[in-house]
Amino acid sequence: MAIVLYHHPFSRAANTVWMLEEVGVEYELKLVDIMAGDQKKEDVTKLNPMGKLPLLVDGATVVTESAAIGLYLAVCYAPGRLAPKLDDAARGTYFRWSLFAPSVIEPGSMGQGRQLGVSRRLRRLGQLRRHDRDDGIGHLWP
Numbered sequence: 001m002a003i004v005l006y007h008h009p010f011s012r013a014a015n016t017v018w019m020l021e022e023v024g025v026e027y028e029l030k031l032v033d034i035m036a037g038d039q040k041k042e043d044v045t046k047l048n049p050m051g052k053l054p055l056l057v058d059g060a061t062v063v064t065e066s067a068a069i070g071l072y073l074a075v076c077y078a079p080g081r082l083a084p085k086l087d088d089a090a091r092g093t094y095f096r097w098s099l100f101a102p103s104v105i106e107p108g109s110m111g112q113g114r115q116l117g118v119s120r121r122l123r124r125l126g127q128l129r130r131h132d133r134d135d136g137i138g139h140l141w142p
């Protein structure tokens with residue numbers, strides 16, 4: 001059975017698609033329209049009570065959190081290629097840098113962004129884009 005990725009192109013699930021391609025496994029995408037709030041519907045929340053993407057289902061295994069999904073795919077499907085083998089001393093460095101962005105950079109930049117009012121500015125920019133776009137996908141912008 002193919003891996004299923006609950007996905008929206010303007011979300012962190014895009015990184016997971018990249019990872020799936022790197023790993024080279026079969027997968028199918030299940031589009032969840034986060035602009036319409038579909039990530040809070042039961043088919044998603046019964047698998048991820050936080051109602052967020054990405055969400056990966058591999059048979060009986062459910063994985064959420066984009067970094068965890070990347071590590072899961074590398075360790076399970078590309079050991080020795082995209083993840084060091086179990087006896088490789090490089091595993092410490094591998095896990096450190098794999099988790100550096102979500103555990104250090106992201107919380108720091110979110111805090112800075114809040115102080116600077118970035119999300120308010122981005123929302124305003126989104127409004128401008130929504131009205132200016134004529135390519136038919138303007139409604140997908142936040």
Ligand SMILES: N[C@@H](CCC(=O)N[C@@H](CS)C(=O)NCC(=O)O)C(=O)O
Binds near residue numbers: 039054066
């Ligand atoms: N730390 C989580 C963040 C998940 C997250 O916030 N996902 C966003 C899309 S990038 C989402 O689902 N937002 C919709 C919502 O929060 O309702 C991860 O890295 O997977």
